Amino acid sequence: xxxxxxxxxxxxxxxxxxxxxxxxxxxxxxxxxxxxxxxxxxxxxxxxxxxxxxxxxxxxxxxxxxxxxxxxxxxxxxxxxxxxxxxxxxxxxxxxxxxxxxxxxxxxxxxxxxxxxxxxxxxxxxxxxxxxxxxxxxxxxxxxxxxxxxxxxxxxxxxxxxxxxxxxxxxxxxxxxxxxxxxxxxxxxxxxxxxxxxxxxxxxxxxxxxxxxxxxxxxxxxxxxxxxx
Amino acid sequence: xxxxxxxxxxxxxxxxxxxxxxxxxxxxxxxxxxxxxxxxxxxxxxxxxxxxxxxxxxxxxxxxxxxxxxxxxxxxxxxxxxxxxxxxxxxxxxxxxxxxxxxxxxxxxxxxxxxxxxxxxxxxxxxxxxxxxxxxxxxxxxxxxxxxxxxxxxxxxxxxxxxxxxxxxxxxxxxxxxxxxxxxxxxxxxxxxxxxxxxxxxxxxxxxxxxxxxxxxxxxxxxxxxxxxxxxxxxxxxxxxxxxxxxxxxxxxxxxxxxxxxxxxxxxxxxxxxxxxxxxxxxxxxxxxxxxxxxxxxxxxxxxxx
Numbered sequence: 001x002x003x004x005x006x007x008x009x010x011x012x013x014x015x016x017x018x019x020x021x022x023x024x025x026x027x028x029x030x031x032x033x034x035x036x037x038x039x040x041x042x043x044x045x046x047x048x049x050x051x052x053x054x055x056x057x058x059x060x061x062x063x064x065x066x067x068x069x070x071x072x073x074x075x076x077x078x079x080x081x082x083x084x085x086x087x088x089x090x091x092x093x094x095x096x097x098x099x100x101x102x103x104x105x106x107x108x109x110x111x112x113x114x115x116x117x118x119x120x121x122x123x124x125x126x127x128x129x130x131x132x133x134x135x136x137x138x139x140x141x142x143x144x145x146x147x148x149x150x151x152x153x154x155x156x157x158x159x160x161x162x163x164x165x166x167x168x169x170x171x172x173x174x175x176x177x178x179x180x181x182x183x184x185x186x187x188x189x190x191x192x193x194x195x196x197x198x199x200x201x202x203x204x205x206x207x208x209x210x211x212x213x214x215x216x217x218x219x220x221x222x223x224x225x226x227x228x229x
Numbered sequence: 230x231x232x233x234x235x236x237x238x239x240x241x242x243x244x245x246x247x248x249x250x251x252x253x254x255x256x257x258x259x260x261x262x263x264x265x266x267x268x269x270x271x272x273x274x275x276x277x278x279x280x281x282x283x284x285x286x287x288x289x290x291x292x293x294x295x296x297x298x299x300x301x302x303x304x305x306x307x308x309x310x311x312x313x314x315x316x317x318x319x320x321x322x323x324x325x326x327x328x329x330x331x332x333x334x335x336x337x338x339x340x341x342x343x344x345x346x347x348x349x350x351x352x353x354x355x356x357x358x359x360x361x362x363x364x365x366x367x368x369x370x371x372x373x374x375x376x377x378x379x380x381x382x383x384x385x386x387x388x389x390x391x392x393x394x395x396x397x398x399x400x401x402x403x404x405x406x407x408x409x410x411x412x413x414x415x416x417x418x419x420x421x422x423x424x425x426x427x428x429x430x431x432x433x434x435x436x437x438x439x440x441x442x443x444x445x446x447x448x449x450x451x452x453x454x455x456x457x458x459x460x461x462x463x464x465x466x467x468x469x470x471x472x473x474x475x476x477x478x479x480x481x482x483x484x485x486x487x488x489x490x491x492x493x494x495x496x497x498x499x500x501x502x503x504x505x506x507x508x509x510x511x512x513x514x515x516x517x518x519x520x521x522x523x524x525x526x527x528x529x530x531x532x533x534x535x
Binding site: 073106 | 448
């Protein structure tokens with residue numbers, strides 16, 4: 001589903017590469033944690049998958065497509081197959097829960113009947129059935145993150161990328177979010193999640209990729225957070 | 230494409246930056262209005278050139294019935310006779326300085342006069358026999374010396390009331406129009422620059438205030454066109470607002486300055502009509518749109534990463 005082939009990335013005017021010679025493959029339906037301290041290259045890793053950045057050398061493949069050969073006007077097509085969730089939710093404060101989720105479909109030109117059907121379905125899936133008319137500031141952090149996940153998932157993407165989705169939430173709420181991501185993963189969606197949360201990684205026992213200073217220092221199936229130093 | 234969505238975005242955007250929107254509309258209006266005035270003057274000049282300037286340089290006005298009393302020195306012989314007129318025409322045609330001679334009878338001259346002085350109350354008191362017949366002369370080389378030479382030859386001949394240098398009569402008018410064209414286009418150029426900068430800045434502000442929305446649109450895979458369209462349309466609406474105000478400006482220029490001031494003072498020539506005003510406005514529409522949409526697109530390239 002996602003393949004990195006000897007990928008390095010050096011940002012302009014910087015000597016140290018953000019990523020150094022990364023090669024790995026993430027299969028369809030996998031659940032992968034990406035861990036590492038700040039500045040280890042996690043964000044660059046995610047941005048390369050979303051084609052927000054291009055690698056300096058090497059190739060990135062997503063859903064069988066070589067992103068370096070993807071022309072600019074096809075990037076939106078790629079991003080429609082990737083759902084994205086962030087630590088800070090990124091909801092639109094002046095839109096209701098329903099409108100926030102519907103927005104994601106409206107702007108890619110889905111028809112009104114399709115939207116009318118898909119939005120309540122996905123809100124039920126994330127456990128927010130009946131809260132569609134609320135505004136984001138009327139919801140708890142966990143609920144807001146569920147809205148964000150609903151928005152990322154409503155178009156049924158093949159890959160879901162979550163950048164510290166539990167970073168702003170208390171442990172109990174985080175567990176709920178992880179259960180939701182797990183459920184989405186079991187339905188067949190590949191999930192790539194960046195996190196600093198040791199407890200979650202140790203509990204889930206999924207594949208762990210650890211980055212350190214731009215190097216891939218660990219690729220362990222059923223891994224724990226741990227310290228390999 | 231959901232039209233309703235796009236339109237609501239446009240008006241939210243325009244309202245959010247109301248002061249900037251007004252600034253854009255006003256500066257675009259001044260820029261386009263000046264451009265319109267300059268265009269109108271170009272039409273005016275070319276119309277006058279078509280009618281007079283390229284055809285004749287010298288008019289030989291012939292004596293009328295009433296000239297015996299009005300111009301006793303030159304028209305002592307009374308109204309010009311057919312023989313005199315034919316002789317003058319033959320002589321002029323044979324003159325080496327002359328390229329062509331266009332005779333104009335009193336009836337033709339009267340029709341012409343009525344046409345040009347249309348609406349003026351004076352026309353009611355003018356009769357065909359008061360308007361002189363003339364021989365309009367086009368020179369091979371319309372230099373001042375040649376015109377003077379022609380005048381000294383024919384002024385004072387039997388039946389000739391006056392040899393008039395058409396160029397000298399029209400010169401102040403042409404000077405006025407070319408002056409207007411130059412100053413209006415100068416202001417237009419400066420204002421177009423100003424309007425462009427304002428549009429670039431407005432779109433930049435607009436893109437910044439909506440970066441949350443556009444960021445999400447980008448992430449969920451909205452096409453570049455779809456993300457940019459509301460901003461481009463915002464520019465287009467502001468540009469069209471500018472065109473509308475500019476059209477009013479051009480129309481009042483025609484109504485107040487040309488029709489009320491210039492036309493009564495220069496009755497011997499015709500001025501641009503409302504058809505030319507309409508044409509000018511029709512030219513301003515694409516110019517205004519292009520200016521606004523172009524500047525918006527430029528601004529988006531820089532400030533809205535897709």
